[in-house]
Amino acid sequence: MSAVRLIALLMVLALACHAAPARAATTCTATAPTALAFGTITNGAATATNAVTSFTITCTTAALSVLGSASVRACLKIGTGSTGSTLLPTRSMTNASADPMAFQLYTNAGRTTVWGTVPAGTPPAAVVTLSYGVPLLTGGSGAQTITVYGQVPAAQVLSAGSFASSFTAANVSLEYAYNESIIGTAQPPALCTTASGVSGHKTADSAFPFTVSANVLPQCSTYVTTDMDFGSNAGAITANLDRTSTIGLTCINRTAYSIGLDNGQSAQGTTRRMRFTAPDSSVYYIPYELYRDPARSQRWGNTLNTDTQSGTGNGAAQTLTVYGRAPPTSGAIPAQGSYNDVITVTITY
Structure with missing residues (x-):
């Protein structure tokens, strides 16, 4: 009887080993x-x-x-x-x-x-x-x-x-x-x-x-500016002399930029002036101003978000116009000569 039980047990173990x-x-x-x-x-x-x-x-x-x-x-x-x-x-x-x-x-x-x-x-x-x-x-x-x-x-x-x-x-x-x-x-x-x-x-x-x-990152390049020439005038300036110049730049699309203009090299306070130095070293000035709009009511300055000109790049060359005015002169007639000033352009982006 014990031998039979042992064989039966071995058979159960073998079946377990081959289960699914x-x-x-x-x-x-x-x-x-x-x-x-x-x-x-x-x-x-x-x-x-x-x-x-x-x-x-x-x-x-x-x-x-x-x-x-x-x-x-x-x-x-x-x-x-x-x-x-x-x-x-x-x-x-x-x-x-x-x-x-x-x-x-x-x-x-x-x-x-x-x-x-x-x-x-x-x-x-x-x-x-x-x-x-x-x-x-x-x-x-x-x-x-x-x-x-x-x-x-x-x-x-x-x-x-x-x-x-x-x-x-x-x-x-x-x-x-x-x-x-x-x-x-x-x-x-x-x-x-x-x-x-x-x-x-x-x-x-x-x-x-x-x-x-x-x-x-925002990016601007290819800067081009043109000079503003008020032309020639005989004697005193009796009426506004209005002229324009341009600032060109290329900024990649979505680049927000702001352009500022300083007061030049001969300003008196915030008044821009063109300067002429005579042969005898005497110095003469003619006041002028630069604006952001054709009506010349918005002065173009250098204070960011206050009097600068803003824009957004589109990937192509863009041109902005600078509107200039030399108002009538008062007092002594300006000395004969070539008057000029240099403006520094600052582009922030």
């Missing part, structure tokens, strides 16, 4: 990457700007057996982001005025494989395979660090401002299939997208949210 694989509900999660920050981008930059960020994917399986194991095939999908509509040829981030900046995300350091949303498609999602043991008492887990490689292409015509695009919800999706085995090595699923022939299949949106950012 356990289902321990493997779960994969990812950490949130730090922001992918490109820093300051120069309008029309001659070279591309690169940046990277990274995150970790971890898969955990509850206890299976002494010889248990699990294997996971995970696809990490990155979409267009909050401010774009295409993956190819580039993604796009925008500033507060919805001006675009092209950028791209890649799965490799050489930045040749665009990171997309289609497993084994175009552009492909990143694929990760994790295999690890799952001991009886503690369970097991596997982890891998993933790097996102970003690039802002060179030679872009950009606007000033802070640019960003957020990747959340379906834009950062994790899809994975897994196999679990109570004995031996679990085989990796052939695909991350199937629930057939595997121990399990899951998806999770907003799995690794992050933000892409860049900044374009």
Whole structure:
């Protein structure tokens, strides 16, 4: 009788060893990457700007057996982001005025494989395979660090401002299939997208949210000014002499600028004056004034946000007019000669 019972016990143990694989509900999660920050981008930059960020994917399986194991095939999908509509040829981030900046995300350091949303498609999602043991008492887990490689292409015509695009919800999706085995090595699923022939299949949106950012500083250049010539006058000035000159500049789009004019080299208080030095070293003056408007009612000075002229760049050359007036003279007739003054132009942006 004892021999029979022993054989029966061995048969039960053998049957247990060949039981169907356990289902321990493997779960994969990812950490949130730090922001992918490109820093300051120069309008029309001659070279591309690169940046990277990274995150970790971890898969955990509850206890299976002494010889248990699990294997996971995970696809990490990155979409267009909050401010774009295409993956190819580039993604796009925008500033507060919805001006675009092209950028791209890649799965490799050489930045040749665009990171997309289609497993084994175009552009492909990143694929990760994790295999690890799952001991009886503690369970097991596997982890891998993933790097996102970003690039802002060179030679872009950009606007000033802070640019960003957020990747959340379906834009950062994790899809994975897994196999679990109570004995031996679990085989990796052939695909991350199937629930057939595997121990399990899951998806999770907003799995690794992050933000892409860049900044374009205001920029002005190509300054051109013309002289203001009041012409010739015989004797005293008996009526207003009105003349104009111009200030030209080119500022990238959305660049707010302000132009100030100082009081010149011979001012008396706030009154601008042209000066003539006679051969005998006697000095003579003719007063004049500069204005921001054709009616010559708004004096053009150098106090920011008070009497300066403001504008916003559009990426093309812009010309501003300076309105000048030499009023009628009083007192002695000005000495015959060539009167002049030098004005310093200050451009703030």
